[in-house]
Amino acid sequence: MNRIKTNKILIPLDFSDISLEAVKHACLILKYTAGEIILLHVHKKRDVLDFIAPENEASDVLVTNFVSKKLEELAEKIRKENNLIVSARVSVGNITGEIMKIVEQDDISLIIMGTRGRDTDNNRFIGSNAYRVITKSKIPVIAVHSSYAKPAYENILIPIDTSEHSRQKVDSAIYLAKKLNSQLSVIGLIGKGEETYTYKMEVIMGQIQKLAKDKNVNCVTEIQTSVNRAVSTLTYCETINADLIIIMTDQHAEFSSIILGTYAHQLINESKVPVLCIPPETHPENIPPDNLGGMW
Numbered sequence: 001m002n003r004i005k006t007n008k009i010l011i012p013l014d015f016s017d018i019s020l021e022a023v024k025h026a027c028l029i030l031k032y033t034a035g036e037i038i039l040l041h042v043h044k045k046r047d048v049l050d051f052i053a054p055e056n057e058a059s060d061v062l063v064t065n066f067v068s069k070k071l072e073e074l075a076e077k078i079r080k081e082n083n084l085i086v087s088a089r090v091s092v093g094n095i096t097g098e099i100m101k102i103v104e105q106d107d108i109s110l111i112i113m114g115t116r117g118r119d120t121d122n123n124r125f126i127g128s129n130a131y132r133v134i135t136k137s138k139i140p141v142i143a144v145h146s147s148y149a150k151p152a153y154e155n156i157l158i159p160i161d162t163s164e165h166s167r168q169k170v171d172s173a174i175y176l177a178k179k180l181n182s183q184l185s186v187i188g189l190i191g192k193g194e195e196t197y198t199y200k201m202e203v204i205m206g207q208i209q210k211l212a213k214d215k216n217v218n219c220v221t222e223i224q225t226s227v228n229r230a231v232s233t234l235t236y237c238e239t240i241n242a243d244l245i246i247i248m249t250d251q252h253a254e255f256s257s258i259i260l261g262t263y264a265h266q267l268i269n270e271s272k273v274p275v276l277c278i279p280p281e282t283h284p285e286n287i288p289p290d291n292l293g294g295m296w
Contacts, residue, residue: 005109018114036085157242230266
């Protein structure tokens, strides 16, 4: 299983408040792990600032120069305040496409981005660019939904069901908890009518506790029966004052590679704390015919 890496963190920026919040979280992670930050701004071709006439043939160059200067100023500020390696990029084209291209070209290991920016005026719902990045990304994405007072990762929450798929995030969760000196909280969620899985869930909780103990990570577990797993996860997150939720993004949800699973979508939309979305290691032969809609 591939463990999460933080050696190269990409932060897509549109200079909205939420996109700038992602910078804080990257700096926090890199206080405890080795790595660098790549700031990326992508503007659509011919998508220019209001004070530049779109008829101007040089508009893209002017915008690129303007944004490059602004981005470099931010990069220098981050370098001075956090003693980190930071580079800045400006690209022209399709936002999701350019992000995915940079990820592959630069061997990016983690993306941190706001779930809504200038592509949405709705504070509640995930923006279209963030949605596309999360569903298309082959690497983990931390989705930052709102301004977060701390920011700190003192308590990491992972929701678990009884599937093998659900447990793919455990290794990354334990690794991060160890690196960030965090507590690991695990909630085992059993749906109504699935009470026969209680013993299996108890076994899974015991296995996770042992794995955490072997890494000297403090781990607490709880099992709940739930009607709506996303609501239960968010309620538990608030109850224990968790700082980060780690989930799987099931890219086979509803048998489409471009649809985010119902659980993941609801959680990312409504979570007040960052959500680390890990793409699963999928094996088509193991996907059950009664697909659960990508809850984990």
